[in-house]
Amino acid sequence: MIRKYNKTLLTAALLVALSIAGCGSDGKDGQDGAPGAPGTPGTPGTPGTPAGSVVDSVVSANAADFKITLAPEDIVVVGSEPFSIKFTATAKNTKGEYVPFTGLERIALYVINQVENDSGTGAPMLWSSNSIANEFGSSMYCNLTGETTDRQGNVVNACTLVEDTENLGTYSGSWTHEGNAPVVSADGDPNSLFRVMVRTYDVTDASGEGISDKLLSTPLDFIPATGELAVSAKDSVSNAACIQCHSELTGYAEGDMRIANIGAHHNYQKVENCVTCHNPAYAADQTDPDKGFNPNWNAMIHTIHAGGVLAEDGLLQGDAKEFAGVHFPAELSECTTCHDNGTQWNDNIYAEACLSCHMNVDLTTGENHRGIIPSGDAACAGCHGAGSLSPILAHNVGDRATAAEGLTFDFTSATVTPTADPAKSTLTVVANVTLNGAAIADGTDLTPYMTSTRRGLLIGNLEADGTPLRGLGMAIGDLASLSGGVMTFAKDFDASRLVGPIYVTAEIQVCAESGLVVKCTTNDDGDVEQIGVANNAPIKYFNLSDPNAETVIARMDDPDRITVSEAQCNTCHGNLTHVKGTHGATDFTQCMDCHNNRYPGSYHGGVVYDTGEVDTEGKPVFAEVPGITFSNRDLVTVAHRFHSGSWDGGGIYFNKDMETVGYPAIATDCQACHKEGAVMFAADGGLTSGKRSIQVSATEFISPVAESCRSCHISGSALSHFKSNGAVVQGDAMTDADLPIESCATCHAEGKAYGIDKAHSGVAH
Incomplete structure (x- = not known):
């Protein structure tokens, strides 16, 4: 804002100068004016802002280089007092230091609070969105003018965002329109837990490109009456649980865990972020043939992760069919794979959560429920509150271990x-x-x-x-x-x-x-x-x-x-x-008895992709990728192939643009499977494992490094690159198992300019 203001002053001064230059018709110079008053000796001028002490762009495309900080005492979102908010924005400068970020022009503010549920239906505590309760939408915009255009193109009121010119990087928001701001709960309980989240817009990196991922504050949970920070008992799934499969956004402060790879709305990063919209205000009947699922968080997340199984059983309909490609890598019955934060999932029994997985149960008729028609959620605890039909026992949670x-x-x-x-x-x-x-x-x-x-x-x-x-x-x-x-x-x-x-x-x-x-x-x-x-x-x-x-x-x-471990696999799979x-x-x-480098052949030799078309039953049509086959069962190449989508179908596959679909983690996050600090290349340039060839027929062998890379990099140019660097590849196999070592390590060994530790760092922004 200061930058634009200074430009305005410069323009005005230029116009004044031009208008003065245009005065007088004889072309003669005017008389000199009276001398100006001398300055006060010894009084220094106002110093300028040192370079790098503030920034107006993020030094890189890493969203973690930008952060919003909120404090309870700076927020009014409940009661009769006028709405107000104050926060600070900082970003890294070229030295890697966090300094004030100036020039924010637009944000969105999300506010929810916990309320007791005495309706007899649903969870005992519910999230309530302040703005939705006030019939305004899921969030409230703040900008420089106090008026903006919403997603539907409607001009709507917004709060007015102002930067403190004496304290750059500090912003305040106020409501200048009639009544109070829509994020204020007038009748809310100030002793309840409130959650506030800020999303910023139009932030660019040093090159002027917009930051691709969302720039979000860490949600602030607090008690307005006391200003105390609080912890929600409703968050039964931690971000760490999601990160087990979805990878972690890097660069954030310790304890600020953010999820890297959730595709919906291009990643809202935290469970706490997601529930600001996906709460009971958006609840819907999952039996609606057009919608097909309940967007309330507790129900929706069950349906999504069970999508592949529900699709196989023919239970998905309407919009819910988009979840059919989700194949949960762990066991659906092991509830603690996700529910790692308390026992609410077992103690609070209500139909909404259960039916989101058990979609073939009709509690109004008793179908697939042994004919039992419960009078309401309170009745569910009679059978499922304890004993063999409680969630923890009915789902055999922990039995395998x-x-x-x-x-x-x-x-x-x-x-x-x-x-x-x-x-x-x-x-x-x-x-x-x-x-x-x-x-x-x-x-x-x-x-x-x-x-x-x-x-x-x-x-x-x-x-x-x-x-x-x-x-x-x-x-x-x-x-x-x-x-x-x-x-x-x-x-x-x-x-x-x-x-x-x-x-x-x-x-x-x-x-x-x-x-x-x-x-x-x-x-x-x-x-x-x-x-x-x-x-x-x-x-x-x-x-x-x-x-x-x-x-x-x-x-x-x-x-x-060996650079991987069963423990690494089990962070996502639970067990093999x-x-x-x-x-x-x-x-x-x-x-290894089957998946070794001396057992040629493959049950999954071809590679297919989703053409984007569907058959008469609505199922996707797959076609074979021409010229790509594999002829080995080696565990390294098979594991890479399956998780990258170089397979003959299944839960992970290529789309028509040859992009991987269905893999939950960041594709280059090698640490998702490989042990931390593992070194892939030995001193001689071969693999640390000592494996120097892979058998592809009774008498033929190929190079192991190239075949590992080819599991993901299947293009013709990649194959040419492998061959030009000394690799023996499928189609040109040799009969000697003692193959020469490829020169891959020259460029791609750890620490090199194009080392796999850099190219496949798994860094997600």
Whole structure:
């Protein structure tokens, strides 16, 4: 504002000068004026503002370089007193220092408060939007004129925004129109919790480009009557819970956690931001065939995250169909994946929250509710307030973790004996086995406990560098004896395979209920009724040729050679068992039996994209991306491919513009999966893991770094780049497994100008 004011003065002075120059028609100079009064000796002039002490743009495109600060004593939004607000705006200068930000011209103000709900329907405490209650809209604008145009193009009243010319970067807002401002709750309770949030507009970076992400204040929760800061008991989902999958916006102060990658409205960054609009004022009937969902936050967020499942069951309609592509990566029944901030989700039972997932239940008829028609929400607690039908028990929350040790294998030996056929030998593996904490009883048949009998013991050879070679596995049917809690398995194999170091683990998924492994039962549709829990089988190593030889461990069992961890995966997935369905995997040493660089071929060799068209049933039409195929199961490339969308369909895929759809995190946020501080490149330029090739056929191999990158970078130009830097790529595979190391690390190793730590930093603004 000061900048514009000074320009106005300059223009006025110029006009005056021109008008004076135009006086007099004879073209002669006028007489000199009287001398001016001399200045006061020794009195300095008013100093100018030092360069960099204030800014009027954000030094970079990083939204975290700009911040709004609010204080309770500077806000009046309840009662009969006139509305007022004061706040400060700061931004980083070129030195990286936060200094006052001058020149703000437009903001939006969101104000909500908590009110008790005595209607008998819904949560015991509700959010109430002050401006919506005053029939004004979800927010109130403030600008320099006190009048603005809303989203519908209507001219509406706004509060008047003024910058303090004596204290740049400090702004105040007031209401100059009739009555009080619409964000004031005249009849509100000043002893209740109020939440105030500011959104700013038209802020640019140093190049004049508008900041792409929203510039929002941290929502201020306070009690107006006392000015005390407060914490809302309604926020049962923390921002940290969302960040587990959606990545975190970087650059903000410690404790100011903001969500990076929520697409709606281009990211309102915090749960506290979202509820300023998505509150009961916007509640709607989800049975409305046009709307199809309830936009109140507690209901809407359930429907969104259950979207893929609800779509498969044909339950989405109207606008809610846009949620069909959302496939929740964790287990929907594990409520604490998101609800990590208190037990309100279990203690407060009301239909609105439940029906947003259980969309096929009709409480007016009792359909899919055992015919029960409750008289109201208060009646729900009669069945669901405690006991087996309470949310925490009905959804088996925590059961998987409790039953994780339910079936445990402790492998103690692996030996080889010859057979009558000189080409064959018998491999015998022995394990101590416990079931629900006790030694497994003699005569126990495990198959009734198993969700699938496809899997059993995972056994394979190990190369000197820890590379696994699968092929010695056994099924439960290969059980030779069970006595005193000891299970002995035996099977004949090609004698040439039964030499040297081997690994032994197991991959068996069993049914669990109430924290115990139980025999599986099925419902009328033939689906297993219990949750599936993977066995616990720590990997063991044996040398079939020399029991005293130095142990060779699998590369995926060496923390120094693996840059990811199951714990990192589980921040989003919760556990790996449900991700793999009936396979029962819990850790990478089980995954490696199939997903290694010596097992060629792929069940998902092609790549498809969403054409943007739909079929007669309204389902999206996918087409194959020509010329792109993959021929390996290596865990690195498979994990990259699936999460980037280079797949043959599923929850994550490419749209028609070849952009990734369905991945919840920032695509370049490698830390979402990789361990913090992990170094991808070894000193010789190869991978830290020691992997130097990937097998793509019985006799052919390709370069591992390039294939990892190609999982995401599938363009023809990227392929040419890989080849020009020494990579052996699919289509030009070599028959030697000991391939030369690509020169990728020259530019892309950590610390280099184009290092993956910079290009894939995951920085989100």
